[in-house]
Amino acid sequence: MPPAKKPAARPYHHGDLRRAVLTAALDVIAVDGPAALSLRDLARRAGVSHAAPAHHFKDRTGLLTAIAAEGFGLLAATLADASDLKDAGVRYVRFAREHPAHFQVMFTPQLLRADDLELATARALAADALRTAVSAVRPDDLGIDARLAGVAAWSLAHGFATLLLGHNLDGPVGDKDPEEVFRTLAAMLFRTGGKPDGPRS
Structure with a gap:
């Protein structure tokens, strides 16, 4: 047989x-x-x-560029329905936790092909989603320019996510929900429906 x-x-x-x-x-x-x-x-x-x-x-750079493009597309989708700037920050942290490999590559431009159309398009979509969240902020809400509020929110979210993924916040965060910890931090800087408290006498 x-x-x-x-x-x-x-x-x-x-x-x-x-x-x-x-x-x-x-x-x-x-x-x-x-x-x-x-x-x-x-x-x-x-x-x-x-x-x-x-x-x-084609090569390793092309692969990393494709990963970054995919990551920015996923980030744009994550931010799409954010209710306000604070919610956008929470979603940003959630994205970093759910897609840590993408997150590592997306913001390391020396690894990427800068003139790649797919990357540029996906990056623009993510930026538009962030701008939409920023546009809901009125200058008098925070006492600062709305665009600077966006920079502050991005800096806070990106810094928090980067430290979190690097296990630099294991002590202070502990077993708490990182998203809730971030909400608390964001509330210290971004108040809803009013100007920040003035200096105490």
Whole structure:
């Protein structure tokens, strides 16, 4: 009796290979950071030839640029329905926690191809979503220019998220919900429906 034939390996469809390489890359970045990426290693992880990832991304910079573009698209979607600037900050922190590998890559421009159209488009969408949240702030609400309020909110959210992902806040945050901790911090700077308290006498 002839030996049973092994089932043919399922070929990757065009989109499957790209997604498989991106997923493998995100796993590596989440554990070891972007510096650990190797297209040859990712091909091995995805179960494809070592040349296959280059077909989709050309090189390591192209792969990281694709990750950043995807990240900005996800961030734009996360911020889309923010009710106000404070809520946008909470959503920003949530995005960083849910997509730590994307977050590491998105704000490291030296790793990316600056003239990439997909990246520029996704980055613009995220910026528009943030501007929408900022536009709800009236200058007299905070006593400062609304655009500067946006910079302050972004700085607070980005700094908090970066420190959180680096485990620099394990002590002060402890087992508390990081989003609730951020809400408390944001409330110290951004009051709803009135100007900040003046100096106490």
